Amino acid sequence: MGLTLTWLSVIILIPLAGLFLKSLELSPEQFWNILSSRRTLNALRVSFGLAFAAACVNLVMGSIIVWALVRYRFPGRRIFDAIVDVPFALPTAVAGVALTALFAEKGWLGAPLAALGIKVAFTPVGIFVAMIFIGIPFVVRTVQPVLQDLDPEIEEAAGSLGASRWQTIIRVILPSLAPALLTGLALAFARAVGEYGSVIFIAGNLPNVSEIAPLLIVIRLSEFRYADATAIAVVMLVVSFVIIFAVNRLQRWAQSRIPAR
Amino acid sequence: MTIEVKNLVKKFGSFAALDGVDLKVDNGELLALLGPSGSGKTTLLRIIAGLDWPDSGEVSFNGEDALAQGARERHVGFVFQHYALFRHMTVFENVAFGLRVQPRAVRKDEATIRARVKELLDLVQLDWLADRYPSQLSGGQRQRIALARALAIEPRILLLDEPFGALDAKVRKELRKWLRSLHHEINVTSIFVTHDQEEALEVANRVVVMDKGRIEQIGSPDDVYETPATAFVHGFIGESIELPVQVEGGVIRLGDHPLRLAADGLAPGASKLFVRRHDMLVGPPGSGAFEGAVQHVRNFGPVQRAEVALSGGQTIEIDAPRGRELRAGDTIGLEPRRYRIFAGT
Numbered sequence: 281m282g283l284t285l286t287w288l289s290v291i292i293l294i295p296l297a298g299l300f301l302k303s304l305e306l307s308p309e310q311f312w313n314i315l316s317s318r319r320t321l322n323a324l325r326v327s328f329g330l331a332f333a334a335a336c337v338n339l340v341m342g343s344i345i346v347w348a349l350v351r352y353r354f355p356g357r358r359i360f361d362a363i364v365d366v367p368f369a370l371p372t373a374v375a376g377v378a379l380t381a382l383f384a385e386k387g388w389l390g391a392p393l394a395a396l397g398i399k400v401a402f403t404p405v406g407i408f409v410a411m412i413f414i415g416i417p418f419v420v421r422t423v424q425p426v427l428q429d430l431d432p433e434i435e436e437a438a439g440s441l442g443a444s445r446w447q448t449i450i451r452v453i454l455p456s457l458a459p460a461l462l463t464g465l466a467l468a469f470a471r472a473v474g475e476y477g478s479v480i481f482i483a484g485n486l487p488n489v490s491e492i493a494p495l496l497i498v499i500r501l502s503e504f505r506y507a508d509a510t511a512i513a514v515v516m517l518v519v520s521f522v523i524i525f526a527v528n529r530l531q532r533w534a535q536s537r538i539p540a541r
Numbered sequence: 542m543t544i545e546v547k548n549l550v551k552k553f554g555s556f557a558a559l560d561g562v563d564l565k566v567d568n569g570e571l572l573a574l575l576g577p578s579g580s581g582k583t584t585l586l587r588i589i590a591g592l593d594w595p596d597s598g599e600v601s602f603n604g605e606d607a608l609a610q611g612a613r614e615r616h617v618g619f620v621f622q623h624y625a626l627f628r629h630m631t632v633f634e635n636v637a638f639g640l641r642v643q644p645r646a647v648r649k650d651e652a653t654i655r656a657r658v659k660e661l662l663d664l665v666q667l668d669w670l671a672d673r674y675p676s677q678l679s680g681g682q683r684q685r686i687a688l689a690r691a692l693a694i695e696p697r698i699l700l701l702d703e704p705f706g707a708l709d710a711k712v713r714k715e716l717r718k719w720l721r722s723l724h725h726e727i728n729v730t731s732i733f734v735t736h737d738q739e740e741a742l743e744v745a746n747r748v749v750v751m752d753k754g755r756i757e758q759i760g761s762p763d764d765v766y767e768t769p770a771t772a773f774v775h776g777f778i779g780e781s782i783e784l785p786v787q788v789e790g791g792v793i794r795l796g797d798h799p800l801r802l803a804a805d806g807l808a809p810g811a812s813k814l815f816v817r818r819h820d821m822l823v824g825p826p827g828s829g830a831f832e833g834a835v836q837h838v839r840n841f842g843p844v845q846r847a848e849v850a851l852s853g854g855q856t857i858e859i860d861a862p863r864g865r866e867l868r869a870g871d872t873i874g875l876e877p878r879r880y881r882i883f884a885g886t
Contacts, residue, residue: 433625436592437687440612440619441639442694451642455629 299517302510314511319487320496323512326404327493328519331472334411338468339461341412342419349420350427364421367414372477379410380481402484407492410478415468422464423457430456458534466527473520542602542697542730543568544589549598551584551754558584559595560754566732571724573745574734577777581754582734583702589732590619590700602697615698618691618729622703624683626675632686633671636661639694661689664723681712685719692727701733705740713737717744738778742766750774772883775815782821782857784814785886793882796853801830802880811886816877818860819844823867829876833857837869849875 303311314320348354349361367375383390383400393400400406430453438448454461476494483490493516500509544566551559558581566572574582587593589600591612600607607615626635640654649657662668665685675683684704691699704720705713721744724731735741741748742762750757750765750773758770769775776783787794788807793814794800802814826832833849836856840846844860847867851857859875861867 431623431625433621433623434627436612437619437621437625437690438627438638438642440590440592440615440617441642441690442613442616443638443642444613447642451638452627456627458629 296517299510299513303507303514306507306511310507311511314508315515319491320493320512322488323491323493323496324515324519326407326489326491327473327516330404330408330492331411331469331475334408334415334472335465335469337412338415338419339465342416342464342468343423343457343461345416346420346423346427350424351432364417366417368417372414372475373481375413376410376478376481379406379413379478383409383482401482402486402490404483404490406482406484407479407490410482411472411475414475414478415472418467418471419461419464422467423460426457426460455534459531462527462531462534466524466531469527470520470524473516543604544607544698544730544732545599545601545604546585546589547599547601549585549588549595549600551581551588551593551595557581557754559588559598562598562751562754562756564749564756564759566730568730569728570730571721571744571746572732573741573748574732574751575736575738575741575748575778576751577736579753580751582736582749582751585751586700586702586732586734589698590617591615592619616694616696618688618694618696618699620684620687620691620699620701620704622706624675624680624687624707626683626687626690628675630674631671632662632667632673632675632678633658635675635686636690636693638690657693661693664692664726665689679712680708681716684708684716688723692729696729699729699731701731703734703736705737706735713740720744742778750777752777769815769881772813772815772885775881775883780818780858780860782816782818782859784816784855784857786812786814786882788812788882788884795831795851795855798853802877804882807882808884810884812882812884813886814880814882816880818846818858820878820880821857821859821861822876822878823859823861823865824874824876826872826874828874831875831877833873833875835867835869835871835873838867849873851875 306314345364349357349364380401381387383393383406385391385394385399385401387401390401398405400409434452434456435448438452443451474494476492476498479492480495483492483495485491485495493512497509497512500506500512544564546562546564549559549562550557560581562581562585564585574585576582584593588595589607591607591610594608602615627638630638636658637654640649640657643649658671659668662671665688667682667685667689670678670682670686675686678686688701688704705716708716717740720733733744742765745762747759748762748765749759752773758765758774760770765774765778769778775781784795786800788804788809790809791804792799793802793804793807795814822829831851833851836848836850838845838847840863841860843863845863845867847859847861849857849859867873
């Protein structure tokens with residue numbers, strides 16, 4: 281018990297406390313000025329906004345992928361199942377380079393998209409794509425065991441009671457999966473907010489347009505403006521914490537409607 | 542509602558789950574499908590419910606083709622072995638589900654739905670559990686809720702798939718009685734699947750015995766017990782002694798040993814002799830058709846179960862009444878009070 285707490289403190293709490301202490305070197309006014317600068321605000325907006333959008337896309341697409349992986353037997357299912365883990369396993373920089381090559385104006389996907397007038401690489405859309413890429417396994421892996429546990433008989437029961445397919449999905453399947461879906465959403469979101477490696481290659485990193493908050497922190501650090509960097513970091517931390525907390529409450533609420541068996 | 546099934550065939554790969562099944566169920570009947578696992582009874586039930594589709598054959602309700610309809614349109618109440626309750630809904634909402642998903646045009650208003658659910662919960666005697674979640678109920682309670690949920694849609698037919706299979710012995714016994722009286726009360730044509738002969742014989746008006754995708758016998762509980770139609774039925778229902786015999790020139794032989802049993806009207810050839818354990822009467826040596834040595838004896842309440850090595854070499858178990866106590870080492874004569882012989886091996 282004592283050991284676990286000590287370990288947790290050393291690993292997590294002390295660095296976080298250090299972060300707050302460092303930011304205290306700034307006067308409240310300085311702190312505010314850093315945060316309210318246009319560049320900081322834009323970076324935060326890009327990070328959180330795109331991360332949330334990407335998490336939502338992952339929620340929908342991830343659910344569909346999980347459904348296919350759990351409910352259907354098709355050749356190559358195991359391979360697809362393994363592929364889901366690739367974004368977990370791949371070094372983020374490798375992922376970033378690969379995505380950039382793919383979506384660059386001469387890339388395999390970038391070229392046809394460019395022909396349609398859609399530019400992905402070096403724009404916010406690129407950030408969005410990278411965030412979807414790294415977030416998908418979180419949704420799939422949290423929902424998968426719950427769906428596997430969900431007895432197909434309950435769908436048959438709903439059907440024989442007169443429910444249409446759509447009613448079965450809305451009233452029976454989704455509510456049963458809700459806690460897992462929310463957890464997956466929260467994890468994918470948290471990961472996307474903090475993502476650095478795979479994003480910076482594809483982002484183009486234009487200040488105010490496609491510059492993510494973690495990158496801005498790195499830039500400030502390289503300019504030796506440590507306090508500035510920590511101020512942004514503290515805000516990211518607090519906002520992330522609030523969002524995770526909110527999702528957690530939501531998840532609790534959903535969970536309370538399905539008491540443990 | 543009458544149900545008629547004609548020449549139903551269903552294959553899973555090369556395995557024939559149903560191999561030409563014909564069955565007629567009368568209005569208001571409580572019918573049991575009895576058979577070992579893999580005999581096709583659950584497949585038959587699922588096809589009637591519309592949860593599975595046959596490769597060929599017909600299913601009709603009141604003469605109307607049921608296969609033209611999906612499970613949703615058939616208005617069939619289905620109760621699953623593992624209840625299949627919606628675990629994120631309260632007991633009340635589970636029972637109300639079938640009423641809430643009705644098309645808007647025929648959906649009842651909230652007050653009517655509440656009254657109906659209350660009525661059903663009263664019927665299954667669990668109205669005090671309305672606000673609980675399924676996970677907070679015992680197995681027997683869950684199954685009764687599942688039944689109430691199935692009844693909510695006023696089904697034309699009630700189908701139950703091993704309804705008591707996951708419950709312990711005592712609860713099973715209670716629920717059997719309860720199901721019979723419930724059926725008496727609501728009088729919906731009902732079919733239940735079971736592998737438990739006692740359950741089938743105790744609850745049903747008629748029993749359908751199945752094996753390997755075929756119906757072996759259809760009859761009242763007395764019929765299938767007293768006059769089994771096939772060797773399988775005799776072996777499956779009740780505890781039987783089964784001996785391989787040879788019928789030749791009006792004589793029945795067990796090994797080389799001719800038995801003093803009438804062989805009138807039996808086809809010659811290899812056959813099987815069936816005797817109920819309690820139909821073997823014990824007498825002094827040389828008195829009956831068989832002779833054997835008692836190996837050991839155990840007492841089960843009113844009967845003593847003895848393992849007897851017959852002079853032909855086979856070992857059988859008999860149930861003899863208490864009173865004339867048997868002891869290991871005794872040599873006894875055995876006379877079957879009733880027996881049946883089926884041709885074939």
